[in-house]
Amino acid sequence: MGTFQIEGGHSLQGDIRPQGAKNEALQILCAVLLTPEEVVIENIPDIRDVNKLIGILGNLGVKVKKLAAGKYSFQSDDLDLDYLESELFKQEGSSLRGSIMIVGPLLARFGKGYIPRPGGDKIGRRRLDTHFEGFIKLGADFRYNREERFYGVEAPNGLRGTYMLLDQASVTGTANIVMAAVMAKGTTTIYNAACEPYLQQLCKMLNRMGANISGIGSNLLVIEGVESLGGCNHRVLPDMIEIGSWIGLAAMTRSSITIKDVSWDDLGLIPDTFRKLGIQLERRGDDIFIPSMESYEIQSDMDGSILTISDAPWPGFTPDLLSIVLVVCTQARGSVLIHQKMFESRLFFVDKLIDMGAKIILCDPHRATVIGHDFHSQLKATTMVSPDIRAGISLLIAALSAKGTSAIHNIEQIDRGYERIDERLRAIGAKIERID
Incomplete structure (x- = not known):
């Protein structure tokens, strides 16, 4: 110590x-899982939580290259989804609260996502219900292993756009649901969405990747699902x-x-x-x-x-x-x-x-x-x-x-x-x- x-x-x-903004970087890094194409991100802070998430992405099979100080390229074209159910992931994911945001992109692209109950600051109760209730409304099946404290969501037939009113304007919850919804069939409307600048940055990045998100900066987001997303360049605030x-x-x-x-x-x-x-x-x-x-x-x-x-x-x-x-x-x-x-x-x-x-x-x-x-x-x-x-x-x-x-x-x-x-x-x- x-x-x-x-x-x-x-x-x-x-x-x-x-x-670079820690809270933005954690969202943006999870979004690289939405595409098999290369994503280049600049101004990534060299801090423990962000480096830990980059390590989790690397263990998941993301090709990570450091191009310069704070600048990385990520390519998620050959992922090892078995890692999500490994003991190593249960250990690594549980030590980082931001790891919860890999679930939305994986659910959107592969129809399944898993996460151990994440850790983080000891600042009081930090519920995850907003995340998983959003996934359920998009058509995912939810399960929780109480003994192992392990969450899972699956949508073998894909996700479907819907209307949802979030019970709280959770930043990570909104980010997770947005990333799940960008490739859902039809239109997703999210009311009481968080509208922090970092969430706006995520939505703008997703639109550059080919998503169709409107209402950015407000608490009412409308997402028209698309078939697939491509690569892009992004700079963190x-x-x-x-x-x-x-x-x-x-x-x-x-x-x-x-x-x-x-x-x-x-x-x-x-x-x-x-x-x-x-x-x-x-x-x-x-x-x-x-x-x-x-x-x-x-x-x-x-x-x-x-x-x-x-x-x-x-x-x-x-x-x-x-x-x-x-x-x-x-x-x-x-x-x-x-x-x-x-x-x-x-x-x-x-x-x-x-x-x-x-x-x-x-x-x-x-x-x-x-x-x-x-x-x-x-x-x-x-x-x-x-x-x-x-x-x-x-x-x-x-x-x-x-x-x-x-x-x-x-x-x-x-x-x-x-x-x-x-x-x-x-x-x-x-x-x-x-x-x-």
Whole structure:
């Protein structure tokens, strides 16, 4: 288990470029299974979760070639479907939640798909019903081996287009169902579909491969089934969660940082949400410039009541950034209520921030009130364990702003979502070392 040793309290300066989006890459990589032709993907982040999925695709028989840093070609013309029922796949698939999205493409192309119950962050219950209910509505038969915790769907006679109203706007659920429906017979209409930029990217890529998807960017998708799909080239968007992380880092360390090539038009509410915390953001072309600030003040609501920041399906504020916002508020002037609606265990890392001297009241599993220090009292260094990706990066930001030297264990969780983070932070002046 690796450890980051962080000497906090230093101001940072310079340019940092966000990696490719993890959540998009996991969807896009699964889509290569829909065609026997070559698919070339650029800006793939070099992180644990993505590399693990690429390994699963290789074991399934996908021909994987690394063309350059972050650029790969994939060709799924000779797959070994027996791998799906092997012990190796049960082990590999269960360690990666994103592996669930191989089921839709395999069901569409081969009439069957299997997956062990996937793992991932321990942030609360994350149901898979949306995925499988969608497959069932398309005509697939479902089975679940409770003893082995193994899911299977089969459609030997092919899938049929239908109307469905999703019980929740699940991003991975929508992606999985869309990939299953692109080659179904007839028309599929998906209402209450997720509409995140990464899901839009997937739909645009599928259309370049020959699919017929309309309504992209809305919560109502209409898919006309086609006989087959071909190859294409695709570039992954910059990671909006990493962009938000760097905004929070600049504020907490009172640093001047430029975040390069952020794809502003795909950031939604992220810039305005940080502005509500008093953080100055300047748009320079497609870059974000954050000047060094001695303090930042949280806005109140128009009636003077405490500001509430909560998560919601896109175009609402992404739940993956609430942990960052919470940490940033510990040194703001004013108070804020953080309401994490989607996951009941995601706020449980705040005890570590309280140990560092933060003023946080955990109201219940979904809500926390943060009373900012306004930098009058610096956070104290401590030793911590990273429980998941987003809590891990939040604790890292706290450690970089704290007085003294902190240690964060279980940094493999951070590596799952952030590419070479220690190297990139050192390049802008951070005092951080990786200890294996």
